[in-house]
Amino acid sequence: MRRAACIRVGAGSLALACALAGVSAAHAAAPVDCVRQAFAPVVPARCEARAPGDWFARVDALRAADDLAGAERALGCAAGHVLSAGDVRAHYELVRRAGILDYSRDRPAEALARFECAQGLADALGDRAASSKQWKNIGSSLRRIGDYAGAMQALSRSLRMQREAGDPATGPVLNNIADVYRDMEQADDAERYYRDALRAFRASGDAIQAAHVHDSLSEIALERGDAAAAGALLRDGLRELRAQEPGHDGARRYQLMLLAGLARASIAADDLPAARAHVDEGLALASAHALPVPAELQLEAARVDRLSGRREVALARLREALAARPDAPGMQAALLRETAQALEEMGRGAEALAALRDAHAREVADLRAQRDRGLAWSNARFNLNESRRRIAEVEAENRRRTLMLWLTAVSAIAALSLLSLYFLRRQQLARLAEAARRARYEEALAHYRREADALAEDRRLLQALLDSREEALALLDAEGRTLAINRAACALLGVAPGAENVSSLPERLSGEHALAFRQSLDRMEDAQHQSLRLPLGVDGEALRVELRPWEHGDGLVVLALEADAPVPVEACETPPSSPPADAGRERFRRELVELMLAVVDAWESSTGLNRIELAERSRIWRVGIDDGRLRARAMERYLGLSRLPQNPRWRDVLRSAYYVLGHCEKLAPEMRDALQQRIDGILAMTRRDALG
Structure with missing residues (x-):
């Protein structure tokens, strides 16, 4: 060029x-001093007089003892000595350790900037071994941020450099590559690299890292449902660890993790006595050496207690573990889920639900934090690239101006004019294209929202339609909310038309009557007629209540009221009629299911959230708790043709589709077009049925 x-x-x-x-x-190839940009240390007011190498050794010792605050203070003292000198090697050691501390404090974006700086310094020193280590650290940070492609590229480069140099210590980078494959849910590739890493760690005599790999392999085995293989892997790791480093505190801490894994595998294999033995061994080891009990071991001990019927003991252990505030949000959520299970078995449903919601909230918060870290890193990287681009443009402009001094004035003016016009025209075209794209997007959003609003029922028209009927009627939606009620029904209920308590008709019931009413509503999607008697009248007078589908479809329910003698609550359900299985109806039902599946797929792929979040945020589908998990049962019936109700709420399916189209800005254009085509097909079928 x-x-x-x-x-x-x-x-x-x-x-x-x-x-x-x-x-x-x-000039571009010259090394750039990035230490001051990537590392702004807090230098303590008082520091002992030590050489930088002594400070670095102190930082490493404090970090090994998990005293990250002390290590950061020592690093600040080291920076006070190093930054004033021009020693590139000392700068490398300083910024490398700063990155390791950031990584240990779960700040991968900051760690990435410092590892990149350290890698540049290693290249300036010509130290390929150090450069290879920093590429490994860069890959680990990118994995924590969520950039798996970048992480794999950096780790592969590190592995290639180590193999070219004949370095046998490839265990850490192989382990990190396996972690990336595991995060991407490619278990076979992950297992292959874990076993390569295990061989490398055994060859180097690193028993602690080898035990870590055994733990990772056991988790893959458990995910496959092979508890026996998981237990064998963990026992091998424990045996090797005890044989090589029996008196090392770090080894003892990892023994506790392996014993927790063995308890988990034993529980999966329904061997409760073995699980109890592993838990007791771990607790005894922690007590004998005054080691903190890890949250993983506390969790498995609580599970053993709960499965043994000692739920109060399990609950106390779980609360103790939560009070210790484990760093990992995933572990916090696991402890809360186990707490919810124990509370549910003790009959304390409300507390169990609260714990389950807390676990779900922490998981969602962790996902959002990961997303925010990735966005912050992307934004910082974009700003950095923009700054470099602007600097490069300024330097290029200066070079052009210097060159143009040797040309004639006319040529210089002409060249600059043409260049300026070219860039201005380009920017103008880019702005016009962006404005046109944004206008099309806003127009599409407005269209989606208008279509979604058009699907909602006009309550004034419904009210006028019901008031024209002499019988006492009310119109409910599929969730039991009152959309309209006529004057005859208000008279039977003893309320004034338009009163606020009319809209809360189902809330007038309690106990078995409320349960019967709710069950009847749930059955209406597959029933043509239901009758029951409920105390809805004045002073609790029993009224005969008849439920039938709204003749215009969409899952709405007509509630007819009639005075009747007070009798115990009972329900009579008319079996659903079997509509003729004509080709048009079957095609409509199939298209409706395919549209709902496409809506859920579009939501999950564009937002990274699950269908429960879609139901909660759209407020179209009811979310409840079932078997200890949050479920949107009404929505899930629309995800399979065999479960689809006889009277489907097709308007709610369309509203869900419009909600995704209107709220998912990152939705791929081809997926957006496919959704719109399915919506148009459903609307065409409903219009054809209305005309026919």
């Missing part, structure tokens, strides 16, 4: 242009 640029300048200025291009290339 530089040679072509020289040729275009002209014969008279060929030597000067090529010389300037060579100077520019040399």
Whole structure:
């Protein structure tokens, strides 16, 4: 590219242009001092007089003892000595340790900037071994941020450099590559790299890291449902760890993790006595050496207590573990879910639901925090690239101006004018294209929202329609909310038309009557007629209540009231009629299910959230708790043709589709077009049925 640029300048200025291009290339290749940009240390007011190497050793010792605050203070003292000197090696050691501390404090974006700086310094030193380590650290940070493609590229580069140099210590980078594959749910590739890492750690005699790999392999085995293989892996890791480093505190801490894994595998294999033995061994080891009990071991101990019928003991252990505030949000959520299970078995449903909601909230908060870290890193990287681009543009402009001094004034003015017009025209076209794209997007959003609003029932028209009927009627939606009620029904209920308590008709019931009413509503999607008697009248007078589908479809329910003698609550359900299985109806039902599946797929792929979040945020589908988990049972019936109700709420399916189209800005254009085509097909079927 530089040679072509020289040729275009002209014969008279060929030597000067090529010389300037060579100077520019040399400047770009020179090492850049990034330490002050990537590392802004807090230097303590008082620091002992030590050499930088002594401070670095102190930082490493404090970090090994999990004293991250002390290590950060020691690193600040080291920075006070190092930054004033021009020793590139000392700068490398300083910024590398700063990155490790950030990584340990779960700040991967900050760690990434410092590891990249350290990698540049290692290249400036010509130290390929150090450069390889920093590429490994860069890959680990990118994995924590969520950039798996970048992480795999950096880790592969580190592995290639180590193998080219004949370095046998490839265990850490192989383990990190396996972690990336596991995060991407490619278990076979992950297992292959874990076993390669295990062989490397055994060859180097690193028993702690080998035990860590055994733990990872056991988790893959448990995910596959092979508890026996998981237990064998954990026992091998425990045996190797005890044989090589029996008196090392770090080894003892990892023994506790392996014993927790063995308890988990034993529980999965329904071997409760073995699980109890592993838990007791771990607790005894922690007590004998005054080690903190890890949350993983506390969780498995609580599970053993709960499965043994000692729910109060399990609950106390779980609360103790939660009070210790484990760092990992996933572990916090696991402890809360186990707490909810124990509370539910003790009959304390309300507390169990609260714990389950807390676990769900922490998981969602963790996902959002991961997303925010990725966005913050992307934004910082974009700003950095923009700054570099602007600097490069300024430098290029300066080079052009220097070159143009050797040309005639007319040529200089003409060239600058043409260049300015070109860039202005380009920017104008880009702005116009962006404005047009944004206008089309806003127009599409407005269209989606208008279509979604059009699907909602007009309550005034419904009210006028019901008031024209002499019988006492009310119109409910599928969730039991009162949309309209006529005057005859208000008279039976003893309320004034338009009163606020009319809209809360189901809330007038309690106990078995409320349960019967709710069950009847749930059955209406598959029933044609239901009758029951409920105390809805004045002073609790029993009224005969008849439920039938709204003749205009969409899952709405007509509630007819009639005075009747007070009798115990009972319900009579008319079996659903079997509509003729004509080709048009079956096609409509199939298209409705395919649309709902496409809606859920579009939501999950564009937002990274699950269908429960879609139901909660759209407020179209009711979310409840079932078997200890949050479920949207009404929505899930629309995800399979065999479960689809006889009277489907097709308007709610369309409203869900419009909600996704109107709220998912990151939805791929091809997925957006496919959703719109399915919506148009459903609307065409409903219009054809209305005309027919």
